[in-house]
Amino acid sequence: MLGYTITQWLFGILSFLSIMFGLMVVFSRNPVNSVLYLVMTFFCIAGHYLLLNAQFLAVVHIVVYAGAIMVLFLFVIMLMDLNQENEPQKAWLIKLIAGIAGGMLLFVLVGSLKGSEQLGLAQYGSSQIGTVKNLGKVLFSEFLFPFEIASILLLAALVGSIMIGKKDIK
Amino acid sequence: MLTFIISKLIICVVVFAISLAVAAYSTWWERKLSALLQDRVGPDRAGPFGLLQPLADGGKMFFKEEIIPNVSNKFLFILGPGLVMVTALMTGAVIPWAKDAYIGGALYSMQITDINIGVLYLFGVVSIGVYGIMIGGWASNNKYALLGAIRASSQMISYEIAMGIAVIALIITSGGTLSLREIVEQQDAGFANVVWQPLGFIIFFVCALAETNRAPFDLPECEAELVGGYHTEYSSMKLGLFLFAEYINMFISSAVMAAFYFGGYNFPFAHELYDAMGLADGSKWIALIGFGAYFTKIFIFISVFMWIRWTLPRFRYDQLMNLGWRYLLPLSLLNLGITVVVEFFRGNLHF
Numbered sequence: 002m003l004g005y006t007i008t009q010w011l012f013g014i015l016s017f018l019s020i021m022f023g024l025m026v027v028f029s030r031n032p033v034n035s036v037l038y039l040v041m042t043f044f045c046i047a048g049h050y051l052l053l054n055a056q057f058l059a060v061v062h063i064v065v066y067a068g069a070i071m072v073l074f075l076f077v078i079m080l081m082d083l084n085q086e087n088e089p090q091k092a093w094l095i096k097l098i099a100g101i102a103g104g105m106l107l108f109v110l111v112g113s114l115k116g117s118e119q120l121g122l123a124q125y126g127s128s129q130i131g132t133v134k135n136l137g138k139v140l141f142s143e144f145l146f147p148f149e150i151a152s153i154l155l156l157a158a159l160v161g162s163i164m165i166g167k168k169d170i171k
Numbered sequence: 172m173l174t175f176i177i178s179k180l181i182i183c184v185v186v187f188a189i190s191l192a193v194a195a196y197s198t199w200w201e202r203k204l205s206a207l208l209q210d211r212v213g214p215d216r217a218g219p220f221g222l223l224q225p226l227a228d229g230g231k232m233f234f235k236e237e238i239i240p241n242v243s244n245k246f247l248f249i250l251g252p253g254l255v256m257v258t259a260l261m262t263g264a265v266i267p268w269a270k271d272a273y274i275g276g277a278l279y280s281m282q283i284t285d286i287n288i289g290v291l292y293l294f295g296v297v298s299i300g301v302y303g304i305m306i307g308g309w310a311s312n313n314k315y316a317l318l319g320a321i322r323a324s325s326q327m328i329s330y331e332i333a334m335g336i337a338v339i340a341l342i343i344t345s346g347g348t349l350s351l352r353e354i355v356e357q358q359d360a361g362f363a364n365v366v367w368q369p370l371g372f373i374i375f376f377v378c379a380l381a382e383t384n385r386a387p388f389d390l391p392e393c394e395a396e397l398v399g400g401y402h403t404e405y406s407s408m409k410l411g412l413f414l415f416a417e418y419i420n421m422f423i424s425s426a427v428m429a430a431f432y433f434g435g436y437n438f439p440f441a442h443e444l445y446d447a448m449g450l451a452d453g454s455k456w457i458a459l460i461g462f463g464a465y466f467t468k469i470f471i472f473i474s475v476f477m478w479i480r481w482t483l484p485r486f487r488y489d490q491l492m493n494l495g496w497r498y499l500l501p502l503s504l505l506n507l508g509i510t511v512v513v514e515f516f517r518g519n520l521h522f
Contacts, residue, residue, distance in 0.1 A: 031244075033244075033247075033309060037247075037306070040302070056286075056287075056288050057288060057291070060288055060291040060292060060294075060295050061291070063295045063298070063299065064291065064294050064295045064298050067298070067299055068294075068295065068297075068298025068299050068301075068331075069298060069328060069331075072298075072301055072302070072305065072324050072328060073328070075302075075305055075309075075324075076305075076321060076324055076325070079305070079309050079317060079320070079321065080321065132287065133287070133288060133291075133349055
C-alpha cells in the first residue's frame with residue numbers, strides 16, 4: 002500500500018496515536034480525562050512493543066501500568082474532586098519558564114537519540130528474544146545480578162512506603 | 172487463508188453467542204436455584220418452567236425509560252457499561268473449548284486463538300475490566316456511585332495479587348507454560364491440577380468471587396449502604412449491561428477454573444471411553460464429548476457461585492481487605508513455596 006509495508010503502516014498509525022494521546026494528556030482541562038488519555042497512550046506503547054516482537058513486555062506493560070498504576074491514579078484523582086473552577090491559575094512568567102525548561106528537556110532527549118545507531122546494540126539470540134521463555138532465560142542467567150539489585154530496590158521502596166503510610170511508628 | 176479466516180470468524184461468533192446465551196440462562200438458573208434454596212417456586216409464568224424469563228427480562232430492560240443525569244459527563248457515562256461488556260467478552264478468546272477435530276478433512280482448532288501468553292492475556296483483560304466500573308461510577312456524579320466505584324477498584328486490585336501468585340504456582344505445576352491449551356493438555360495424562368494444587372485452587376476460587384463482585388464480596392453494589400453502588404444512576408439497558416457483564420464474568424471465570432484446575436475438556440477414563448466407542452484421535456465426536464464434559468464442569472462451578480451467594484451474608488469492608496491482604500496473600504506465597512519444593516521432588520523443575 003503506497004510503497005509501505007503493513008508494519009510501517011502500523012508503526013505510523015501507532016506513533017501518531019501515542020503522540021496525539023500524549024498531547025491530550027497535557028491539554029485536557031479535566032484531570033480524569035487526562036488520566037484516561039494517559040491510559041490510551043500506554044495502550045499505544047504496548048502496541049509498539051508488540052511490533053518489536055516483545056509480547057511479554059507488551060502484556061506486562063498493560064497489566065502493570067494500565068491495569069494497576071493508572072487505576073490508583075484515577076482512584077486518587079476521583080477522591081480529590083478537582084474541578085475546573087478551583088484550578089489554580091499560574092502567572093505567564095511561570096508558564097514561559099516551564100515551557101523553556103520542557104523544551105530544553107526535549108532537546109536533550111532528541112540529542113541523546115542522535116548517534117545511538119552507532120552504539121551497536123548487543124543482539125541477544127534471535128528476533129524471538131521477546132518471548133517469555135527467552136526473556137526469562139536471559140534475565141536469570143546473564144543479567145541475574147542487576148535483576149536482583151532492581152528487585153531489592155523495589156522491596157526497599159515498598160517497605161519505605163509502608164513506613165510513611167503508618168500513623169504511629171513505635 | 173480464506174478458509175482460515177472464515178473458520179475463525181465462525182468460532183468467534185459461536186463463542187460470542189455461547190457467552191451471551193449462558194449468561195442469559197444463568198440469570199434464570201440463579202432465580203430458580205435461589206427459589207429452591209428458599210423453598211419457593213421461582214419464575215414460572217413465561218414459558219414452561221419460566222424458561223422464557225431471560226427474554227422477558229431483556230425486553231423489559233430495552234423498553235424502560237433511559238435517563239442520563241444532567242450533571243454527568245455524558246460520553247464517559249455511556250462508555251462505562253460498554254467497556255465492562257467488552258472486557259467481559261474479550262476473555263473468552265483464549266479458552267480452549269474442545270480438542271482439535273477433523274471436519275470435512277481439515278483439522279480445526281476449537282479455540283479462537285492459542286497465544287503463548289494466554290494466562291497473561293487473561294490477567295491483562297481482567298485488570299482493565301475495572302475501568303468500566305470506575306468510569307461509570309465517576310461519570311454518574313453521585314456520591315454513592317463514586318463510593319461503589321472506589322470500592323470495586325480497590326477490591327479488584329487487592330485480590331488480583333493473591334490470584335496472580337496462585338496462578339504462578341499453577342504454572343510451575345503444569346511445566347512452565349502460559350498457554351491455556353497446553354495447561355489443559357498436560358492434564359490429559361495423570362491427575363488434574365487440583366490434586367497438586369488444592370490450596371491454590373481455594374485461593375483462586377475466593378479471588379474469582381471477589382473479582383467478579385459476587386456475594387459475599389459484592390460490596391461495590393452493597394444496597395444496604397450505597398443504594399445501588401456504582402450503577403445507582405443507570406437505567407434501561409445500560410444497567411442491563413452492567414448486570415449482564417457480571418454473569419458473563421462468572422461464566423468465564425468458571426471456564427478458567429475448570430481449565431486450570433479440573434482438566435478442562437478432559438475427564439477421568441476418557442481414553443478408555445473413546446477406545447470402547449472406537450473413536451480415533453481428531454474425531455468430531457471426541458471434541459463434542461469433551462465439550463460436554465467441559466460444560467458440565469462450568470455448570471457445576473456456576474451453581475456453586477450461586478449457592479454461595481444465597482447462603483453467605485456479605486462481608487464488612489475492613490473484613491474484605493483483611494482477608495485479601497493478611498490471609499490470602501501470605502497463604503498464596505506459602506502455596507508457592509510448597510509447590511516449588513513438591514515439584515522439585517517430582518522432578519518437574521528444569522534448570
